[in-house]
Amino acid sequence: MSHLPINLHEASKRGWSELDIIFVTGDAYIDHPAFGVPLLARLLESRGLRVGIISQPDWRNVDSFRILGRPRLFFAVSAGAMDSMVAHYTPARKLRRDDAYTPGNRHGARPNRSTIVYTSCCKAAFKDVPVVIGGIEASLRRFAHYDYWDNKVRRSILLDSKADMLIYGMGEAQLLELTSRLQSGENLHSIKDVRGTCVVVDDLSDLTGALRLPSCEDVCTSKAKYSSAFKTTALEQNPYSGLILVQPHGERAVRCNPPALPLTTKMLDSIYLLPFTRLPHPSYQEIVPAWEQIKGSVTTHRGCSGGCAFCAITHHQGKFIQSRSESSIVSEVGRIVQQSWAHGVISDIGGPTANMYGAVCTAPDKGAACKRTSCLYPEICRNYRVQDDIAVKLLRKIRSINGVRSSVISSGIRYDLLLKQPGYFKDLVRYHVGGLLKVAPEHLSDSVTRLMRKPGSSVFVKFLEMFRSESRLVGKRQAVVPYLIAGHPGCTLDNMVDLALKLKELGLRVEQVQEFTPTPGSLSTCMYYCGVDPFTDDAVHVPIGEREMRLQKALLLSHVASERKNVLAALRLAGREVSVARLLGHTQLTRKPR
Ligand code: SF4
Structure with missing residues (x-):
């Protein structure tokens, strides 16, 4: 098992004289499934494509973007696991000094607005190679959007970056369809209909079946139009029934296809089986803090049904929970604890919200047409089911794996759901809290939690009483x-x-x-x-x-x-x-x- 190539020398060791797709990312290259770019790159590799990764290139020097040569199909650009402006600045807009995704925790390895800068460098390096942008920065900026750092509404990042396509959401299905269509001879510029992608269209006269949003110019000048555009986009995020959305920008428009369909358990299992080394690239001399944090973690599912107002996860991963099978998770845990650095510790069994593993909508027809942005707000939907028995069985299985000394749940917990999960709750308190349980009520004033789309104060108080009483019962401080x-x-x-x-x-x-x-x-x-x-x-x-x-x-x-x-x-x-x-x-x- 070796990392994917980061230069032509490493590519040639695999017998590759040319690559099909080159990823460019603002993060250090850590070959671990918790990171989007390495995960997607491994997936494409498993489909027979030759893939390389340019990580944290020097954007002041275009040659850094030529280090892997010219890709046959396209460059795939991502700012990294975080929006580059969020990564660079404090809420008071002061420059941060650290960057957990960089060796040595050093600030400055990526530019502001990395997606835009990297795209321009790829185009400067190879003028006629298409660039596909993705990741959280591209996803969340796909429509005209308010930018806190400029304190103004910016147009879609697809136009600002001049990229050829934007992938939003998690990206596996989009990349598989795109590469398969390119392999069969289609031209990237003629592909306009892949779910979970946005493209620029020049002809606004034929937008049959699409929902037209207020234009970029309208949302820049009218807050009422901005608010209405936001509401429309939020209501159209159901992958089974969401419409194509089109937002005019001057003479052109951004066409946003409906979200990609959720991945099946089988597909998710196959992704997490890919041959990740789980390690930072061996060329790094210093520790990457983000790796330290996630190296012993296992992702049990995708998606978050909470729809908290300030959070990007529902927008990025969707509200439908996509869970891995028990056997896939158990086998990954078994592999982790065999690593010398693991010391028998699983540092997290989770996902965006740990206790949503196995949760389902029990009314698939209603769910497919559902426009609720959250399954839990303003109250837990009667069709939403957390499967306590399945989650409990998984935790027990993990604890029984040979070599597991401790297994902690450090991802966030939805305590309103926990009240419906007596078995999971008991096991959590008894076995999976490392002394301190982090929970995020975010506020305890009901008028504020309502706007945040969080459970109110009474639910939190009830949870706290139960947690303290159960901890006492099992003799844990x-x-x-x-x-x-x-x-x-x-x-x-x-x-x-x-x-x-x-x-x-x-x-x-x-x-x-x-x-x-x-x-x-x-x-x-x-x-x-x-x-x-x-x-x-x-x-x-x-x-x-x-x-x-x-x-x-x-x-x-x-x-x-x-x-x-x-x-x-x-x-x-x-x-x-x-x-x-x-x-x-x-x-x-x-x-x-x-
Ligand atoms: S019907 Fe209820 S559980 Fe199903 S998707 Fe809609 S809100 Fe969620």
Whole structure:
């Protein structure tokens, strides 16, 4: 087993004088199925294609894009596992100093707007070779979208990059269909109808069967049109019934075909069986932190039915859960624990949301026509079934594998579902929490969680009581670490005071507070930009400015001495001075807040 080639010398060792497809990625090359580019490259290799990977090329030097020669079919470009602007900047738009996807955790190995820059370099290196873009950056920017860093609406990244095709979503089905049609002689520029892809069309007169979105020019000048376009695209994401969407940009238009169909269990199993080395490319001298984090993890399923407003996963992987078979997962775990670096530890048994393994829509006809963006919001759909017995059986099987010393579930957990999974819940508490269980209520004010599309406070409190009681029952000292967001659209200082008080009441303490970032393409970003909920047209308060964000964060860190001044300022501003004693302790009662 060896890595795919990263230069012509390595290609020639495989007897390849030319490659069919060359991937260009903003991440280090880690041959592990948790990373999109290596996974897709291995899949194409398994279909007999000659594939190479150019990882983190020097974009200032076009020769870096010639290192594997000229690809016979196309370049496949991805910014990497994250949008490059999210990877580069903090929510306060300050430059980050680190990059977990780069050897040595160093910042600066990829450019801002990597998809656009890499595409232009590929075109400069080989003018007539088509470029297909994909990955989270391309997917979430496929329509005209608000860009937080430019603070304006940008046109589709397909036009900005001048790429020849955009693949959105996970990409396997799209790449398999595309390569097969190219192999049988079709020209990439004449292929316009592959599910899960977008292409540019010049003729707007014949868009039969397509739904026309407000144009790029319209959404740039009207927030009402932006909000309406967002709602339409969100409602058309069902792969079984979604329509072709067309968004005019000047004289041309972006045609977005319906999403790719979910992968079958058999297909998923075959992908995870591919011969990944699970290691970073041997040329790296330094550790890649992202590898350290995921090397011992196993993905049990794809998709997330939650549809949280700020999250890209439902947009990228879809709401239908695609689960691997038990035998496929068990065999991968068996392979992991044989590795010398694993030490018998499985660091995660999960997916986008760990406890959705095996979940199904029990009414396939309704599901195929369903326009709900979440199966769990505003309440858990009566057709949604979590299969507790299947998930429990899988966990038991994993624990019984020879060589497994410990197996942790560190992916996120949907605690509203957990209440319907007594067996999984018990096993989780008993065997799979590494001392601290991270859960993400994100907020505990119901008016905010409603906008976030998260379960409300009462569900969280019930879950917390059950977790503590079960932990006591099995004699384990373990705690819940809540993940919370400050500054989400709809969240006022008053809401944050309520949240802080609720945390106190529940005996929970947070060490870090996430600041809301308006990432491309999310529902929360639409609310941030437009100031309305696109599904109700209700006005939404948008916390803007460093001061409000600082004060919102401070309220959750009232136990930190250096934050006390900000906490007092926040309480005064919210007119909640009466809460000083409860938040800061009785001693503060005698000290009048300034
Ligand atoms: S019918 Fe219910 S379970 Fe099925 S897809 Fe729609 S929301 Fe999800």
